[in-house]
Amino acid sequence: xxxxxxxxxxxxxxxxxxxxxxxxxxxxxxxxxxxxxxxxxxxxxxxxxxxxxxxxxxxxxxxxxxxxxxxxxxxxxxxxxxxxxxxxxxxxxxxxxxxxxxxxxxxxxxxxxxxxxxxxxxxxxxxxxxxxxxxxxxxxxxxxxxxxxxxxxxxxxxxxxxxxxxxxxxxxxxxxxxxxxxxxxxxxxxxxxxxxxxxxxxxxxxxxxxxxxxxxxxxxxxxxxxxxxxxxxxxxxxxxxxxxxxxxxxxxxxxxxxxxxxxxxxxxxxx
Numbered sequence: 001x002x003x004x005x006x007x008x009x010x011x012x013x014x015x016x017x018x019x020x021x022x023x024x025x026x027x028x029x030x031x032x033x034x035x036x037x038x039x040x041x042x043x044x045x046x047x048x049x050x051x052x053x054x055x056x057x058x059x060x061x062x063x064x065x066x067x068x069x070x071x072x073x074x075x076x077x078x079x080x081x082x083x084x085x086x087x088x089x090x091x092x093x094x095x096x097x098x099x100x101x102x103x104x105x106x107x108x109x110x111x112x113x114x115x116x117x118x119x120x121x122x123x124x125x126x127x128x129x130x131x132x133x134x135x136x137x138x139x140x141x142x143x144x145x146x147x148x149x150x151x152x153x154x155x156x157x158x159x160x161x162x163x164x165x166x167x168x169x170x171x172x173x174x175x176x177x178x179x180x181x182x183x184x185x186x187x188x189x190x191x192x193x194x195x196x197x198x199x200x201x202x203x204x205x206x207x208x209x210x211x212x213x214x215x216x217x218x219x220x221x222x223x224x225x226x227x228x229x230x231x232x233x234x235x236x237x238x239x240x241x242x243x244x245x246x247x248x249x250x251x252x253x254x255x256x257x258x259x260x261x262x263x264x265x266x267x268x269x270x271x
Contacts, residue, residue: 007211007240014236015229017111028107028231031100036227038095039088046084051077079154086150087143089175089220093182094139096230101132104234108186111238115249124190131189138185138195146178176213177202179220183213183237184244191245201244212240 018025054076061069097104112121124131153171157163181202188198202209216233220226242249 001207003205003208004211006243007208007213008215009211010236010240010243011212011216011233012236013239014111014234015232017114017235017239018232021110024103024107024110025231028100028103029227031096031103032227032230034099035092035096036224039092043081043084043088046081050080050084054080083150083154086154087147089217091139091143091146092220092226093179093230093233094143097182097186097234098132098136098139101135102128104186104231105131105190107231107234108190108238111235112187112242115239115242115251117248117250122191124192134189135185138189139182141195142178142181146175149174149178172214172217173210175217176215177206177209178213179217180209180213180237180240183233184241186234187238187241188244191241205244208240208243212236 018028051073054073058073058076061072064072109121109123113119126134150171153167153174156167159167181198184202185195185198188201193201216229219229239249
């Protein structure tokens, strides 16, 4: 339970860190806004032409009697839209991080320097194109894993009682895990931690990951909220990554205050 609370605290600390460093916040919203527009257009298209796609895919049902044909195709249309919405929620973070890779990389490094005792941040040393390639490749692998989980949970959702109670809750925990992986990958990839090692690291502290990612998954159900929280979520995931690796986390704001106080004291001594 302690890890669960710690994960949620990192989520809040990331938002607070972003609030203290508001100069970059506006620029950090742009990748999320771009992704939101693209996803909204895709979902609108799915809502408008999803029924036509289902009709095209089920020619065998053309001769079915009245109510059964409408119920069958209406159900498949709803399923198609639900799967599209689930895929949008799961992949939103990955696509936003890919679109905003240079900014989020810089943001994560800034957080690392701010909370590191020596004021330094690990650097990957890789060229930007290489980092983008690794990020896109790993994100695709995570999306495939998340899609498999999504299909499985959707199928289990038809079980009486369990499908309407336990499965939705389990779905949020699964989504929260994958969201955290995507967000923490910005800091962990910079440290040379590959996807397999990242997943093993996250599984070793599942409650910490759930405490961070599950509330975020709930918040991300509201698309515009996801855009607003994304910069702070990257900052919080950087703090979480440091915890996972056993790296010390200091209060950057307190260190700045101490440095300012020392400077004032030195100035007073000189006078």
